[in-house]
Amino acid sequence: METFDVAVIGCGVSGAAIAYELSKYDLRTVILEKENDVATGATKANSGIMHAGFDPKPGSLMARLNVRGSALAREVCRKLDVPYKECGAMVVAFSEEEKEILERLYRQGEENGVKNQEILTGEEARKMEPNLSEEVIWALLENDSAIVSPWEFALALAETAVKNGAKLLLNREVVGLKEETGTWQIETKIAEGALLQKDDTKETSFTAKVVINAAGLNAEFLHDAVLPHRFKTRPKRGQYYLLDKIEGTRVSRTIFQAPTGRGKGVLVSPTVHGNLIVGPNSEDVIGNDTATSWDGLDKVNEAAKKSVPSIDFSQNIRNFSGVRARTDEDDFVLERHGSYIDAAGICSPGLSSALAIGEYVTELFAQWAEETKTAFAKKETFIDERKKVRFKELNAEEKEALIQKDPAYAHVVCRCETITEGEIRDAFDTPIPPVSLDGIKRRTGTGMGRCQGGFCGPQIAQILAKELDIPETKVLQELTGSEILTGGMADRAQQETPEGGREYV
Amino acid sequence: MYDLIIIGGGPAGLAAAKAAWDKGLTKILIVERNWELGGILNQCIHNGFGLHHFKEELTGPEYAARYIDEVEKTGVEVRLDTMVLDIRQTERKEDGLPVYEIPMAGKECGYTCELTKSVVLAMGCRERxxxxxxxxxxxxxxxxxxxxxxxxxxxxxxxxxxxxxxxxxxxxxxxxxxxxxxxxxxxxxxxxxxxxxxxxxxxxxxxxxxxxxxxxxxxxxxxxxxxxxxxxxxxxxxxxxxxxxxxxxxxxxxxxxxxxxGLIPENELTQGAGIEIDRRTKGAFVYENMETSLPGIFACGNVCHVHDLVDFVSDESERAGASAADYVLKKKAVSEAAPVVTKNGDGATYIVPQRIRPENVEKFVKLFFRVGRIFPKADIVLTSAGNEIARFHKKFLAPGEMQNIVVTKEVLSKATEELLLTVEEIVETEVGA
Amino acid sequence: MKELICICCPQGCHLFVDEENDFAVTGNSCERGAEYGRTESMAPVRVLTSTVTCEGGAISRCPVKTKDAIPKGKIWEAEALVKQTSIKAPVQIGQVVIADIAGSGVDLIATKEIGALK
Known part of the structure; x- marks a missing residue:
């Protein structure tokens, strides 16, 4: 049984950021993730925005960590080569009453430490964003927020943690957790048929001195398994449209509406990949129900057109929804109980706050280390860089040099997004290689374009089968059990003719 | 320097290449991203292709093979496993024609930029x-x-x-x-x-x-x-x-x-080059000779508008290839006059070509269009400046089937600025009873 | 009386074929429709297209078709034979893959040239 100083349970963006921060210290860290990849929950299905931080209530953890997290992200995204773009945001108001909300946000922003805010008239706002509705009469402008690739952000953090010695074990659902004589006994289960990483030893029992609960929607169950009930998860689903790049310049900033109800409301924003994202709504669901619905999508569509009437929804290429792990608390739940730490209730602005959550949890860990007189020191060397080849972003000379080095970069597999075979191969040569089509998509951008993998899917399935040394019929769309194909032609000679052959009259 | 670079080696590209070669162009390059020519026909193993063009029923691979064989007999160069990355306008002129620069990446050629006097866009379409x-x-x-x-x-x-x-x-x-x-x-x-x-x-x-x-x-x-x-x-x-x-x-x-x-024309490169796109066809605006808004760049087949029969793709692409040859060999005078713009009125959802230069029309121009709903019987009416200039009787028009009418030079001469196409339904009234 | 949709042209006439009256066709708009109605009712035929396994070639599936239409009633029998068939590259277009498939008198032929892997 392997023994660790600290076990992080869950590898969404919070778990990844915590592991990233902890990996700066001389610790034996393990990250246990129940799915076959990192960032498969709320992390891959959100707006992808690093909020400035005027929205959370002043004095809350959310307020503090959002502003700090967004500031840290700028530098970390640069170092770790995560697509990131400062585009700023506007909150628009359609009435004088809503202007008061903008003013409240402005004051909140000041209190929370947001700089570069300004209240504009509708006219001024439309000068900057010509497609804004004529009905917009006031707008709060802020220049510090950014758009980011949320899954790449989480991946980069997790990969960096692994490079610095943390151990990531995928396909490990925690099924037992108990403290015995100052150490935690952790029992996990590997799902049947799971595609394991090449070096996976299939070990399922671990011990750790400290356990960090970053289990997202499952954080409540994990907490309640070891401690008295503390918070109730109230999953909130948000549905989205993702529009073709043709619509990607409809707005150049993230456009919010003055929040009247719960949440930040429906936004319209460019994405860092050049598309237009529209959403989310906010609805209560039971568990991780990530379906979309007519009703929800219609509401998003209607609300978005209120801010930007000219959005061409016929350019939609994908709908999705994400379930945010909200709790009945109004804030993140970041608490330490002895050698157990909760990082729970990480709903929006969780992505923006992630790096600060990592720091905060590390402080909680430091308190434990001090209490228990456990050695806790920074490593002498910390690898804090990551570099990826993005063929389409290179200039002519760079492309030429790259292809000369490896002709696989001359083979464009995904034509919508111009992603080469070389880049797909690169993904297998990272600390966390992909095991599914969606895993490759998150790492390289294949299938993200307007044909949504219709053309390149079959080719990538072949590459995946070859790299993982599995039959093509075992290739997964994403999670364990999501095989794409149901059979091969090789065995069709044994097939029975349906219903014993058909009689024709 | 190529006379013509054809982007895409499916049915459209192959037919364009053959036609351009037959018209006298010699420096022609087909760039195909797949490892073989033929495009989507390779996976269309069912029969039913070629009834119009070859007067027999072929399967997709057989139809492709007919054209591949023809192209192989010519001196047309083919680069397989190669993807065109961009279409760029340059400052250069050759024989008075603007020169385009086409960067591409391929297994054999690596990363290279080729120069050409003309381009045929034949990238086909993708599925919604x-x-x-x-x-x-x-x-x-x-x-x-x-x-x-x-x-x-x-x-x-x-x-x-x-x-x-x-x-x-x-x-x-x-x-x-x-x-x-x-x-x-x-x-x-x-x-x-x-x-x-x-x-x-x-x-x-x-x-x-x-x-x-x-x-x-x-x-x-x-x-x-x-x-x-x-x-x-x-x-x-x-x-x-x-x-x-x-x-x-x-x-x-x-x-x-x-x-x-549904299918959508694959126009990434077209848009990147700054070529005007028609929101109705989702392909480039084209003139009567399949030329786009950039001189010397032609579009044909499904990248221009989605066809239902490959036979019509071949016909259209042969016209595009021949036009590219005429352009390079300067067989046609470049017109400065404003073109006649075709417009789809009631009942029609689009028309190709969208622009006609009457002086470039030899005898007639075929207008291709789709109807918006089913018409058991209808008249296709052409009007210009409020005057009806032609009327065509048609039966059984359905949105799934591309229609065409032949507009003679004479009819065309009656059009000024705009040519409006409308579909008038003919409602049968019971006689007697 | 048998009802058919004519496939000769986009019109799609609803044909009525009277089996008891020498397959007389009504509902057609043209002679081709009458012909189709008769053939389709008396002895319907179809072209079968499918793929067979191809070994040693650049691709692993070789598309095939019956050279002519075969009786509709033999389609499943023919397809069952296709499923059990494997050929070796090189393959020529028109090469006979299964002669006289399912006793139809029609050959199954390859519809694509496949070069042998060196």
Whole structure:
């Protein structure tokens, strides 16, 4: 049984950021993730925005960590080569009453430490964003927020943690957790048929001195398994449209509406990949129900057109929804109980706050280390860089040099997004290689374009089968059990003719 | 320096190459991203191609082979496994013609930039994905576009499902219904939003009826269920507004949903080059000779507008190839006069070409268009400046079938600035009784 | 009386074929429709297209078709034979893959040239 100083349970963006921060210290860290990849929950299905931080209530953890997290992200995204773009945001108001909300946000922003805010008239706002509705009469402008690739952000953090010695074990659902004589006994289960990483030893029992609960929607169950009930998860689903790049310049900033109800409301924003994202709504669901619905999508569509009437929804290429792990608390739940730490209730602005959550949890860990007189020191060397080849972003000379080095970069597999075979191969040569089509998509951008993998899917399935040394019929769309194909032609000679052959009259 | 670079080695590119060569161009290059020529025809193993062009029924690979053989007899250069990355205008002129720079990446050629006097865009089209029609529900494995499924079955040799529902009754959907059935799958239903199928009657009879596959017209898929793999799809009837009618839901237990919900011209390069795009066809605006808004750049086949028959792709592409040759060899004077703009009026959804330079028209120009609904009988009426200048009687017009009319130079001479095409339905009144 | 949709042209006439009256066709708009109605009712035929396994070639599936239409009733029998068939590259277009498939008198032929892997 392997023994660790600290076990992080869950590898969404919070778990990844915590592991990233902890990996700066001389610790034996393990990250246990129940799915076959990192960032498969709320992390891959959100707006992808690093909020400035005027929205959370002043004095809350959310307020503090959002502003700090967004500031840290700028530098970390640069170092770790995560697509990131400062585009700023506007909150628009359609009435004088809503202007008061903008003013409240402005004051909140000041209190929370947001700089570069300004209240504009509708006219001024439309000068900057010509497609804004004529009905917009006031707008709060802020220049510090950014758009980011949320899954790449989480991946980069997790990969960096692994490079610095943390151990990531995928396909490990925690099924037992108990403290015995100052150490935690952790029992996990590997799902049947799971595609394991090449070096996976299939070990399922671990011990750790400290356990960090970053289990997202499952954080409540994990907490309640070891401690008295503390918070109730109230999953909130948000549905989205993702529009073709043709619509990607409809707005150049993230456009919010003055929040009247719960949440930040429906936004319209460019994405860092050049598309237009529209959403989310906010609805209560039971568990991780990530379906979309007519009703929800219609509401998003209607609300978005209120801010930007000219959005061409016929350019939609994908709908999705994400379930945010909200709790009945109004804030993140970041608490330490002895050698157990909760990082729970990480709903929006969780992505923006992630790096600060990592720091905060590390402080909680430091308190434990001090209490228990456990050695806790920074490593002498910390690898804090990551570099990826993005063929389409290179200039002519760079492309030429790259292809000369490896002709696989001359083979464009995904034509919508111009992603080469070389880049797909690169993904297998990272600390966390992909095991599914969606895993490759998150790492390289294949299938993200307007044909949504219709053309390149079959080719990538072949590459995946070859790299993982599995039959093509075992290739997964994403999670364990999501095989794409149901059979091969090789065995069709044994097939029975349906219903014993058909009689024709 | 090439005379002509053709982007795409499918039916459009091949026909354009052959025609340009026959017209006297000698420095021609076809750039094809796949490892073989033929494009999507390679996976269309069913028959029914070539009835117009070759007067016989060929399969897709056979139709492609006819053109590949023709091109191989010429001196046309072919680069396989090569992807064009961009089309750039340069400052350079050669023989008074603007020179274009085409960077490309290929297994053999690496990264290179080629210069050319003319370009034929022949990139074809792609299928609309699930998002294009917005189907709510979960996002499990088992949702394929019909073309992706066709590739898995016919090229890779894998089955994408065992119990299948097909959304959309376009020809690819119908063909795949039969193909999957023959390969042992159970196709439960073919579901069509419109009150009519956009596929050919022959395919409804031979692909659905032959195998007792029900066709649900005025229905659509309203929900996909299943967490990891499709488990069920919900099909609802739609009203005249094409919105689902509550209470009409039918649930199919299936593991696969194939989508045959439309094709979109693949115009990444076209847009990148700054060529004007028609929102109706989703392809480039073209003149009577298939030339786009950039001089010397031509478009043909499905990248220009989506065709239903490959025979018409070949015809159109031969015109584009020949026009490119005329352009390079300066067989036609460049006109400075304002063109006649074609406009689709009532009943028509688009027209190709969108612009006509009458002085470039030798004898006639063919107008290709689609109608917006089914017309059992109709007159196609051409008007210009409020005056009717031509009228054509037609029977059985359906949106799924591209129509064409031949406009003579004489008729064209009556048009000024604008040429409006409208479809007037002829309602039969009962005589006697 | 048997009802058919004519496939000769986009019109899609609803044909009525009277089996008891020498397959007389009504509902047609043209002679081609009458012909189709008769053939389709008396002895319907179809072209079968499918793929067979191909070994040693650049691709692993070779598309095939019946050279002419075969009786509709033999389609499943023919397809069952296709499923059990494997050929070796090189393959020529028109090469006979199964002669006289399912006793139809029609050959199954390859519809694509496949070069042998070196």
């Amino acid at each position: 994905p699930r998002g294009g029609v917005v189907i709510p529900g979960t996002r499990p494995a088992g949702v394929f576009t019909a073309g992706a499924a066709q590739r898995y079955v016919n090229i890779d040799g894998y089955m994408p499902g065992k119990r299948v529902v097909i959304l959309g009754s376009g020809d690819i959907g119908l063909i795949m219904a039969r193909r999957m059935t023959l390969e042992g799958a159970k196709v439960l239903a073919c579901v069509e939003l419109m009150p009519y199928s956009s596929g050919l009657n022959r395919n409804i009879v031979q692909c659905l009826n032959d195998y007792d596959i029900p066709l649900y017209l005025s229905h659509t898929v309203t929900e996909i269920r299943g967490e990891k793999r499709v488990e069920q799809v919900v099909v609802s009837e739609v009203g005249p507004d094409r919105k689902p009618i509550p209470g009409t839901e039918m649930v199919f237990d299936c593991d696969t949903l194939l989508l045959s919900v």
